[in-house]
Amino acid sequence: MTISRRNVLLGGAGLAGASALPGFTGGAFAQSVPQYKPEPGASLRMLRWSPFIKAEEEAWLANTKKFTEATGVEVRIDKESWEDIRPKAAVAANVGSGPDIVWVWFDDAQQYPDKLMDVTDLATALGGKYGGWYPGNEAYAKANGRFIAFPLATIGNAICYRDSWVKDAGFSQFPNDTKGLLELGKALKAKNHPMGFTLGHGVGDGNNFCHWVLWSHGGKMVDDKSKVVINSPETVAALRYARELYQTFIPGTESWLDVNNNRAFLAGEISVTANGVSLYYAAKNDPKLADMAKDIKTTNMPVGPGGPAELTQTTSACIFKYTKYPQAALAYMSFMFDAPQMNAWIQGSSGYCCQTLKAFASNPIWTSDPNHAPYAKASELLRPNGYSGPLGPQSAAAMADWIVVDMVAEAATGQRTPEEAAKRAEMRASRIYRG
């Protein structure tokens, strides 16, 4: 697999104006989307992750109902906890039977590209019609230059903070660089309102934070040719920063899994963390936390010398080759990505699911609440796992083995010096990226 990620970098600069791109009228990018005629008597099964936002699921189901009414194709939708999708999809790929469509995470699709239907025609047409795919999402969905999945959504990650406490610490607004974040952390700690970022084996939050630490300082796991380059001065600088920042945290963050920062934040134990928009909604939907909800503000992760880059969570919808009804599956995906349906779905997700097609950046959800704004940029800021090498089994294995998370946690907690932690990560990564 040789997906060059150079275009990811090149694309990044031009993305700021994404929302200004031609909208749903098509404009200069307008391109006709192929029409698919479902096979007679077709029915589909789709496996998705259990929703984090109820209205998101309801919108998807309502869209599906419309599809069934229009085509007569029944779609059964099964749900699994988000971490169980990976084994289920892997079994389906290995056995050659199971759901027709699966919503997978990260580089899952890259692990079994030859078991997935080539959907290049439709994906390219959709990209043409709706202003193009964001490069990061596209990279996750492509193998050998062909689309093997539809980039479905980016689950944004952003700083969530208590505005009054940040002001109380002497900051009129949230700092937008890494240096400022450290200063803020110290000031907040002095006021007894520490920050807290996940350093444990939390698949979402742990990976997000630790990759941000690494990338924001210019460190990376491998170069374009998959050569392990993690033991670099940039990485060591990132780890030194992590060590300093950690000392402003609430104790115990190295044991945190995905839920812990939510709990600590909602209990008023921490002033700043990074999370999906669901944290804000957890406070907003709880009458007892009304005051806190008003005090919560969100912003993008501060930018360091390495520039803005975030891992976030990405999900793609892939159609397995074994499906008996490929035309119906394509018709379904085409229908769901069509503007009325896609807009309704993005709207329903309240900022949790960020669009993968640039035209949808003008969805009103992003301006309906100022706290949604940072999440609108999720796809734009997205940098694929295993940067800047290709996506594939090795990048997936390196993430699953927690190499970046362990390295940052080792250095942050002082169990290893930054130099030792970087060296150890290099050894572990070389094992995976051998040959």
Next chain:
Amino acid sequence: MADIAAPGARARSRSWWSGIGQGRHVLGLLFLLPAAVFLLLFLTYPLGLGVWLGFTDTRIGRDGVFVGLENYELLWIDSVFWLAVFNTLLYTTGASILKFGLGLWLALLLNQHLPFKAFFRAVVLLPWVVPTVLSAIAFWWIFDAQFSILSWALIKLGLIDQNINFLGDSTNARASVIAANVWRGIPFVAISLLAGLQTIPPSLHEAATLDGASGWQRFRYITLPMLSPIIAVVMTFSVLFTFTDFQLIYVLTRGGPLNATHLMATLSFQRAIPGGQLGEGAAIAVAMIPFLLAAILFSYFGLQRRKWQQGGGD
């Protein structure tokens, strides 16, 4: 019983079918068949497949090729693997010793004439009855970095002034997961040993008491030897359960902090499924077999000792 399937005039005159029906060996094999098929299908085949996968470079979604011992060679130089081996041994040894000591103590207490004896015996079983994942989630709260009831209580009592970092510090995390495993495993040991205790004839204790034996002497020279076969079996099972533990770790720490609580079972899963390296994951699982065999052999020799205790020769 005479072997009625032996060659003879009467047997020969019968039909082939009734021959089978009455043939002791054939019929025996027939009765064995369902169990044998079951074992082959659900035990031997998966085990064989696992061993085979360990010698291949199979990944999720891609069939592997035979690579000999490569997976094992790579594990040999993998410090995370060795850390997991160390953790597994520490976890198994620590938890098993505690479970045995506390379980035996509890069994001896429950064997006394207590008021509400039946009630207490039922209560003791509770940790064993609750699904592991549920009790693990309860422990997750108990060990929470911010909201631990233990930290809270100790702070209120004025014994400590900040929360205990249960799952964040390597040593604390190991102790915490062992404590959770001990809590869950004690009922099995206690109730099984209690059953063993009740098979010891009271007359032996009475006779010893009449001879002036002290409580300790009765325990040392009557209870313990009579109980040792049960102890061997119970502890073998306990060691096997502990060695292969997965759920508790997966819920509490995912192997963290810094892989300090990664067991071989959790590492095997992590490498095979989220990591996609089925071959390597299988190799880690296969590497558990020698340890498990050692535990079973230990039990086997423990059982041999029983014969010797009862006056039989080896």
